[in-house]
Amino acid sequence: MSSTKVRVVVRVRPVQLADSAERVWVHCINDSTLHTLNHRKDGQMLAYDFQSVFNPKSGQRSVYSSCVQGLLSHLFSGENASVFAYGPTGAGKTHTILGPPSDPGIIPRAVRDIVDMRNTKLAEAPSNKIQLSFSYLEIYQEKVIDLLSPGAVPDLPIREDYDRNIFISGLQEREISSVDEFNLHFAPASKNRSTAATKLNSRSSRSHSVLILKVKVTLPGRTLTGKLHIIDLAGSEDNRRTGNQGERLRESGAINTSLLALSQVVDALNTNQLRVPYRGSKLTRLLQDSLGGNSHSCMIVNLAPEERYYYDTYVTLNFARKTKKIVNTVKTNEVKG
Numbered sequence: 001m002s003s004t005k006v007r008v009v010v011r012v013r014p015v016q017l018a019d020s021a022e023r024v025w026v027h028c029i030n031d032s033t034l035h036t037l038n039h040r041k042d043g044q045m046l047a048y049d050f051q052s053v054f055n056p057k058s059g060q061r062s063v064y065s066s067c068v069q070g071l072l073s074h075l076f077s078g079e080n081a082s083v084f085a086y087g088p089t090g091a092g093k094t095h096t097i098l099g100p101p102s103d104p105g106i107i108p109r110a111v112r113d114i115v116d117m118r119n120t121k122l123a124e125a126p127s128n129k130i131q132l133s134f135s136y137l138e139i140y141q142e143k144v145i146d147l148l149s150p151g152a153v154p155d156l157p158i159r160e161d162y163d164r165n166i167f168i169s170g171l172q173e174r175e176i177s178s179v180d181e182f183n184l185h186f187a188p189a190s191k192n193r194s195t196a197a198t199k200l201n202s203r204s205s206r207s208h209s210v211l212i213l214k215v216k217v218t219l220p221g222r223t224l225t226g227k228l229h230i231i232d233l234a235g236s237e238d239n240r241r242t243g244n245q246g247e248r249l250r251e252s253g254a255i256n257t258s259l260l261a262l263s264q265v266v267d268a269l270n271t272n273q274l275r276v277p278y279r280g281s282k283l284t285r286l287l288q289d290s291l292g293g294n295s296h297s298c299m300i301v302n303l304a305p306e307e308r309y310y311y312d313t314y315v316t317l318n319f320a321r322k323t324k325k326i327v328n329t330v331k332t333n334e335v336k337g
Helices: 060-067 069-075 093-097 106-124 179-190 246-270 282-286 307-323
Strands: 002-005 007-012 026-028 033-037 045-049 052-054 081-086 129-140 143-146 158-160 166-168 174-176 208-219 222-232 296-303 327-330 334-336
Touching: 007 060, 007 307, 033 307, 045 307, 052 060, 060 069, 060 106, 060 296, 069 081, 069 106, 069 222, 069 296, 081 093, 081 307, 093 106, 093 222, 093 296, 106 129, 106 179, 106 208, 106 222, 129 179, 129 282, 143 282, 158 282, 166 282, 174 179, 246 282, 246 307, 296 307, 296 327
Parallel strands: 007 052, 007 296, 081 222, 081 296
Antiparallel strands: 002 327, 026 033, 033 045, 129 143, 129 174, 129 208, 158 166, 208 222, 222 334
16 A cells, blocks of 8 residues: 555646636746635735646647656556546636537547557557546536446446446446547447536536546456546626526536535545545545545646636635645455455
C-alpha cells in the first residue's frame, strides 16, 4: 500500500464577456498561482495556489499530458486511478473531458494511449493476457443509469464487495481491443446522456457521467485489475441566473444536493471524522474510492473567468483548496492463482 494526495489543478477557460462593462474576475499569475477579485472589497485580490494552473491559452494536449497520461501505467500494475472535472455550469468541464473530434479531450486521448500501451506490452510479453473493457453510466436525479443500455434497469444499485471495493451491480461492460471498437459503443452511449439548454449553457449536462476503463492483466500465477474512472460532474447552478423551471429546476436541485454531499465528504476527510458520509448521495458513494480511498486521483477544476460567475468561482476555489489536502491509500488489486 502507498499513500498519495489527491492532485488538484485548475483550468481557466477563455474569456466570454457578456458586455463591455463586465470585468474579468480570474487572473492566472503563473503555472501554479491564480488571483481572483475579492467581491467583499473592490480592488483587492485573493491568491490561490495549486499544483498546476492552466491559463485560457492552454490546449487539450497539455492538460491531458500533465494530469492524466502519467496515471495510466498504474492500471497495468493493478492500481486504480480517477480523474474528475469539477466546476460551475458553463466553465468547460465537458470540453475538457470529451472535446470535439478536431481537439479531443481526456477520454479519447486516454483510450488511445491505453490501447497503445496494451499492444506494446503484449508485443514484449506475448504469453501474457491483457483485456480492456469499459462501462459508461450517468447519475441523473439520484438514479444510476447505464448509458450502454439505458432502458434495461431504471436505477442500478451501488454495492461494496468483501474487499470494500465499490461496484455497480448489473452495469454493462464492453470488451475492446482498439479505438474503433471503443468508439463503436461509446458514440451512441454518449448521446444517451441527459442534457438541456439553460440561460448559461446551450447544452448543459443534467447529470454526472462516469466512464470506467478496466485493464485486466493475467500473468503466471496472478491476475491484476486496474480501473480508471473519468468523471464529468454536472455543474452547480444558481437557478436565479439559469432561469430553470419545472423539470430543469428539479434537475438542478438534484445536482446541487449531490454536490453539497460531496462537499460534506471532503470536510469530513479533512477533519479526520470517524464517519465519512459517503452514503449521502449516489455520487459520493461512487466516489468513495476516488476521495479518501483506493485510487490515484486528480481533480481538474474548471473556471469561468467572467465577473458574472464570481460567486461560483469563489465557492469552487475554496472547495478545491480543501480537496487538495485529501490523502488516498492505494493498494494493488491482485488475485493469486
